[in-house]
Amino acid sequence: MMIRLGLVGIGKIARDQHLPAIRADDRYELVATASRHAQLDGVPGHVDIAAMIAGDHRLGAVSICTPPVGRHAIAAAAIDAGLHVMLEKPPAATTTEISALADYARARGVTLFATWHSREAAGVGPARDWLSDKRIRAAHIRWKEDIRRWHPGQEWILDAGGFGVFDPGINALSIMAAILPAPLLLDAAQIDIPEGRGSPIAATMAMRSGDAEVTADLDFLQTGPQSWDIEVETDAGTLRLSMGGSVLELPGGEPVTREDREYPRLYTRFAELIAAGKSDVDIRPLQLVADAFLVAERRTVAPFQF
Template identity: 60%
Template sequence: MPIRLALVGIGKIAQDQHIPALQANKSFELVAAVSRSGGIENLPCFADIGDLLASGLDVEAVSLATPPQGRHAIARAALEAGLHVMLEKPPAATVSEVADLAARARDAGVALFATWHSREAASVDAARKWLAGKTLRSARIDWREDIRVWHPGQEWILQPGGLGVFDPGINALSIATAILPEALLLQSARLEFPANRQAPIAAELSLRSGETPVEAAFDFLQTGPQSWDIVVETDAGRLVLSDGGQRLAIDGAEVSAGANEEYPRLYRRFASLVRENASDVDLTPLQLVADAFLLGERIEASPFSF
């Protein structure tokens, strides 16, 4: 029998990614939406998680695609009701919130899946396998995109808890922590905050993976060509992972990859976790962002408006 699932938060990412992935996955039956701003055609829509739980609708799992601020309360209510929970990235507003949810899922005997969709990009697995056993010399992350194109009018991203440029930048950190053979540790950070905002619009991080220096630059004001690239120099050549993990090249030669199925792969993994009553909660990318806020030098930048 398919897992009866409700999708919480019907915004752009839900419309673009979650709904198509769910509709194509026979392990799930999408039975309801939870949103104050829009629903899903031909499905009941509830204003909040409390209304869903009180309705008596037969639901086994929820997938949360809401902004991270306030997500802990939604997930906690679902877990306490015995539902399995999948979390869009970043999994919550703070590291401690996710740790609390992981403990509650364990106590309740249900699945909790903190997802990092960019780890499921087409070439990430191949990059990790190629780097294994190599001597790394340096790595560089460039994650530059136009906030007005990719997040039009999404004020929450630049509010406290919205992560600012780390909302896309955490995707790069999720990939880097998956492909680099040793733990990624922050050394220093420089964060640019618009004078009228509470989250950074740009950031530069210096990190280290073992003895390998790793430099990262994140920019939310990139115009023209956008870039989501990771370059690793090794004793066996240069690895370039581009387009957010979709494309891989070794010393300039393209390595063929399969179809890019980030969200279908996430939902296949979630179905497996639900059947096993198991959890998959990796806090590492969120912890690195928290470390950047702890160590980062704060620079005031020009005011920003959408």
């Protein structure tokens, strides 16, 4: 059955990832958009979710790609209208918001899909399978990228509620929470917040999974080569994921690179959930970020300008 889809938010991530995935999947028909700042040629556009719902497009589902602050109200309006909802990561501004949305979707009998696109990287599933029967000794995240390259001019990302360096960093946490056999728990953190900003430009996290030490080093100011790397030390050697999970290296083997289809896989999963009448809402990565803000030592660092 064709899913008549509305897209809310037409920013960089929607244009770079969501639109190509939607257009390539014959299970979807993009019938409307909602954005205060942009429209798509040939697709009816509206200024907000209320106008889109009222537009008589016979919508069946919406995909929400707005910044996390304010997303709860958008998703709640869609659920209230009986629409299935897919959420770009992070799924909401707070853990309370996403839990409330999950409850509301359940009560209304609609699908809610809180996506974690990095989990769909080519090496993540095989990494999880390989680690399932191993003893984990330690694990390390190095997630360092250039904010000016990947988020040009996106001032909101350093506002309060914008997540700062945790916006990309939560991708690594989503992978780690998925591949480690034991729960991931936070012990301590440090966050560096530029003077006059509300969210961190860098962070470190000290965690544990079972009896294994897990560390994370997150940076939004890395120029040159970018680092999206995870290492997991086990009793059978060290597993390495690089390039955000698209390259997998197992002990004794060569790095294996496979084609990434992160967003096409997300839309496949959304269609499957709708067909099965189910939801998929894993809030563990968001909980880890919330925990970091709770316990972190805060440092004020030099002002940042795009």
